[in-house]
Amino acid sequence: MSKLFTNIKVGPHEFSHRVVLAPLSRLRAETGGVPGALMVEYYGQRASEGGFLITESAAVLADGNGYLGSPGLYDDSQIAGWRLVTDAIHARGGKVFAQIYHAGRQSHADLRPNHDQPVGPSEVPHSTMAHTSGGWVTATPNRALKIEEIPAIVEGFRAAAQRALAAGFDGVELHGANGYLLDQFLQDGSNKRTDSYGGSFENRARLLLDATRAVISVWGSNRVAVRLSPSSTFGEMADSDPHSLFQYVARQLDTLNLAYLHLIEPRWLAEEGSEEQTPVVTQELRKHFSGVLITAGGFDGQFAKAIVEAGDADLIAFGRHFVANPDLPKRLRRNLPLNRYDRSTFYGGSEIGYTDYPFYDDTTEECEA
DSSP states (O other): OOGGGSOEEETTEEESOOEEEOOOOOOOOBGGGBOOHHHHHHHHHTTTTOEEEEEEEEESSTTOOOBTTOOBSSSGGGHHHHHHHHHHHHHTTEEEEEEEEOOTTSOOGGGSTTOOOOEESSOOOOOOEEEETTEEEEOOOOEEOOGGGHHHHHHHHHHHHHHHHHTTOSEEEEEOOTTSHHHHHHSTTTOOOOSTTSSSHHHHTHHHHHHHHHHHHHHOGGGEEEEEOTTOOTTTOOOSSHHHHHHHHHHHHHTTTOSEEEEEOTTTTSOTTSSOOOOHHHHHHTTTOOSOEEEESSOOHHHHHHHHHHTSOSEEEESHHHHHOTTHHHHHHTTOOEEOOOGGGSSSSSSTTTTOOOOTTTOOTTEEO
């Protein structure tokens, strides 16, 4: 049997396989960022084989969202909707972490309660996109956060973690990747500050580490995780010395005894089969983080098995294949054909391309090897 289908412990949780539902923005939340029946069905389907699921990003503050249709954990009214999601997952034997984030500069005035400017570490011109009622539009130019505003950001992460606990989650993952606020502070392409949140690695990592410690104060360290994307340029991210920066960040996170560190490989936006599926980021940071590692990068089943067998990562997070195959762990275990995914239905919309993908036992006519 492949090591991909052997037991593993993640924090206090035991799993019988290492296939993880990656956090995926699907933009189907209802008004007010509340998860509705569609989201309950979607997540419940993907827990059919038990295992470990990570939700799409939930905004920690009302003005921290970057996408119309994203869920939130910034208001108590959102707790009941998330409780229905976690109950559906638990009923099928799964466990689930809530991913929480602040979009920072990747936002738009139309998404903010007061229709004001998004915030970031510095005023650096960029042309990232936000999803509004008018569709995908260029983000509103951001202003720099004042240093006295930063504690409220940290408190937003702590309060969101508290709501996640009330909603029945099994842990929390902080989204420090993909050019969102925590990542914006980390990398010097977006962080030009000269105060205690800019300049040195220590200063630029301060917000991420403070937010992580705030979440730990709610959950305990072994049910808290962080996601990073050291080599991704998504969100127009860049750093003058990314290797040293993220090695430093990994070492600092290692001292916190997290449930896991979740890494995004640089090929995650590539078409399937367009690059060699080597977990280069994970291999590098494995030397600096001693805990459980999850890697994500558009991997197929064959390479996922090889990565785990080699010990480069402990679990593999799947995105597009898990979108199209709600029973993905079973299909990978038994080498069954996979449903084709439809990119045009990834973001927003109805049940089409969301909850209507067939399980293998339902039909095999629309599957490909």
